[in-house]
Amino acid sequence: MPAALLSRDDLIARLGDVFREHGFEGASLSAITAATGLGKGSLYNHFPGGKDEMATAVLAHVDAWFEHEVYAPLRDTGRDAEDPRQAIAAMFAAVDTYFRGGGRICLVGAFALDATRDRFAAAVQDYFVRWIAALAACLRRGGVKHARALAETIVAGIQGALVLSRALNDTAAFGRQLRQLQHQAESALA
């Protein structure tokens, strides 16, 4: 067989970019073809289920990244006073990197807003439930009283920061919100 032009990981990363850019409905197969360099035949070879399966694969990829880089470190935080603070600083750093300082939106958040949500409701809900739970566990271990409420505020704040920085076309707004949220978390830990 001919060599694959793209590894599966590269392919999924590019699919993610297309879905982030155009949304699920707006991501036409021709846009996907242009972004990946793969013809329709190749795409259907990799994803017999079509666009639905492509989006599912991208969501699973995003989920795996957050599980490894964000949720697990938060959950594995010890009880030493400094640990939760460091874990939360690491989370904010990871988030800033992942979202390219506000230049990249959250695919899961975008899917949550439109009718796409119904198709991928389970994956969308899971992403947020697990993020909030992992962050709340870390905060609780740091002695925060209303850990669950604060975790919800921080996760919502990050999503809002992405909307705002895209709307204002100002990635600096994302950084400002991230720092404000991190400060809010650190104040609660102190």
Added chain:
Amino acid sequence: MPAALLSRDDLIARLGDVFREHGFEGASLSAITAATGLGKGSLYNHFPGGKDEMATAVLAHVDAWFEHEVYAPLRDTGRDAEDPRQAIAAMFAAVDTYFRGGGRICLVGAFALDATRDRFAAAVQDYFVRWIAALAACLRRGGVKHARALAETIVAGIQGALVLSRALNDTAAFGRQLRQLQHQAESALA
């Protein structure tokens, strides 16, 4: 001429529902026809520019609502200690009503996230710029030091709360975030 089946305001309201539900790309003319009861001929009679003009009209309608119900009251707040507090409480009440307690998303925020943003960038940016400016002016009049930063946090927080409540399929999350943000504003005013 035949009587209009729908007033222009009703028509625009229904168009808004369709765009909120499906996004700009996902809002097909057949979905619009189904939601409005109007055939293509009627729709193109009202909006010769097609979907673009429909979305522009909806955004203008949203803008007018927020200008009248949210921005103007915030800007017109006096300098009495109680005024900014009341104006901000009124803003949160208006926001809760408009977004149906979290059951309705923000069309402008949704447009900000996908590629639609480029088409309507000016209207999208304007909505957020004016909201933040009006809220910051009110906070500043209430003696808040970093009024602009807090205003940004609150507006971003509202957008994030909408994403979260849709993602979790839990409108109660929207109410919780709204109360938290209002408390944050009131603490800064005190």
Added chain:
DNA sequence: GTCTATAGAGTGATAGAC
């Protein structure tokens, strides 16, 4: 009769599935 809101068949282009 004029004008406007209606309806919907028909256009070419393009969608996603295979």
Added chain:
DNA sequence: GTCTATCACTCTATAGAC
């Protein structure tokens, strides 16, 4: 590449308020 369905949109025609 081929397929059918559907896309946004055009055009012609009619109904009815003035």
